[in-house]
Amino acid sequence: MTARDDNIHKLESYLQRFRDTGIKNRIGGADTDGSAGVFQSTSPVDKSVICDVAEGNAADIDKAANAAHDAFADWRDLPALERKKILIRIAEGIEARAEEIALCECWDTGQAYKFMSKAALRGAENFRYFADQVVQARDGQHLQSPTLMNITTRVPIGPVGVITPWNTPFMLSTWKIAPALAAGCTVVHKPAEASPLTARLLVEIAEEAGLPPGVLNTVNGFGEEAGKALCEHPKIKAIAFVGESRTGSLITKQGADTLKRNHLELGGKNPVIVFDDADLDRALDAAIFMIYSINGERCTSSSRLLIQDTIREEFEAKLIERVNRIKVGHPLDPATEIGPLVTEVHFNKVTSYFDIAKQDGATVAAGGEVVGEEGYFVRPTLFTQATNQMRIAQEEIFGPVLTSIPFSTEEEALQIANDIPYGLTGYVWTNDLTRALRFTNKLEAGMIWVNSENVRHLPTPFGGVKASGIGRDGGDWSFEFYMEQKHIGFATGQHKITKLGAN
Secondary structure, eight states, X not given: OOHHHHHHHHHHHHHHHHHHHOBOEEETTEEEOOTTOEEEEEXXXXXXXXXXXXXXXXXXXXXXXXXXXXXXXXHHHSOHXXXXXXXXXXXXXXXXXXXXXXXXXXXXXXXOHHHHHHHHHHHHHHHHHHHHTTGGGGOOOEEEOSSEEEEEEEEEOOSEXXXXXXXSHHHHHHXXXXXXXXXXXXXXXXXXXXXXXXXXXXXXXXXHTTOOTTSEEXXXXXXXXXIHHXXXXXXXXXXXXXXXXXXXXXXXHHTTTTTOEEEEEOOOOOEEEEXXXXXXXXXXXXXXXXXXXXXXXXXXXXXXXXXXXXXXXXXXXXXXXXXXXXXXXXXXXXXXXXXXXXOHHHHHHHHHHHHHHHHHTOEEEEOOSEEOXXXXXXXXXXXXXXXXXXXXXXSOOOSSEEEEEEESSHHHHHHHHHSSSEESEEEEEOSOHHHHHHHHHHOOOSEEEESSOOOOOTTSOBOOEETTEESOBSHHHHHHHHEEEEEEEEEXXXXXXXXXXXX
């Protein structure tokens, strides 16, 4: 039996329970049907139906918000060390079921096992990291003044809504939910309708680890109904969202009447800028990895290659050769590097850019075609002879598609890099330290890596500028979102109080 066949056999055993019972909403520690009925989850690998999923609407969100509200005080007041123990047990539960999570995620999203096998473990790492921060999360400062001892502290904001996307959904769910729970908040989670499987696994693992009922609630459904209701609900104090910039704008509007706090991690059209003095072999490896891994379906992908004209021809020739060798195949085959795109809608969006590129005058130097008829497979694609004004350079395609744009000077590279609505990440390749310092200082991006691909370090701030989002995740930045800052002043003596109305 091949490794692929072995993975398929294991997956069948994991999926059978979903086929038998479907996926229910989980509210207040109990399974509930969706008030709007059910919808079907399908696999992008072969378009087969995986299972029925409870379709939640405003009524289900209301139940979940009330459950989170009712559970909040006890969870908030649970001693920090007790909450820490529960979060660590959740991490251990994730590790114990990492294979199940990875295989289900591959089948649900089309992501290659090569990458998803590590994504579940990154989810466990998120819980362990924030568990270690629980005790000091509420620590504040002592700010002495002449008459007062001023102290600050932080308290959890209350029940929060978490809306997560379909690309690496398990890892991104833990990235939001772990710090919320560590802060002392309760959560209503609305996972993407295209990838409901592992959200169900997460709430099961959490409750088996001792998380009290109502602290984490999961409501499946669509953004137009369930998502909107979550953003508008008065008992939900904040929304943490990962997804498209356009949806982030809608979430801001929907939460306006309740003055909802929002953390929005949105889209990107990120440049990788390669100067002619760079280590070109490493730059090539990094540029390929950051656009073609994870099917190109990630906000931090380096989807624009800005290449200095003195090395463009040689660099693009090597790039074309490598891109044409990337293995597209079944996501459960460990050798597969790119699997199918997540849904038919997304597949149609990505493939539409093949014609758009030609219409704009770019060259399809590699890929630009679909693979087979069974699922939503495309070949990794490279556009050359492009300018930054083309739609392929300005719009987030969110697939395994790279647009190559030449530049002559440092100033031109900076102008091209910044001439975009987005500002999430940037990748700069140069061995000139002073250039790197100048360039990164003026590059409009929330996160920048120099001579490196995206290497995530959990204590560092994660987020973007411009249309790429509002707020930061990671380290103490997460707690700043999920907690309210409080100041208390203690008089240290009998300081003079101005008297009014006294004779």
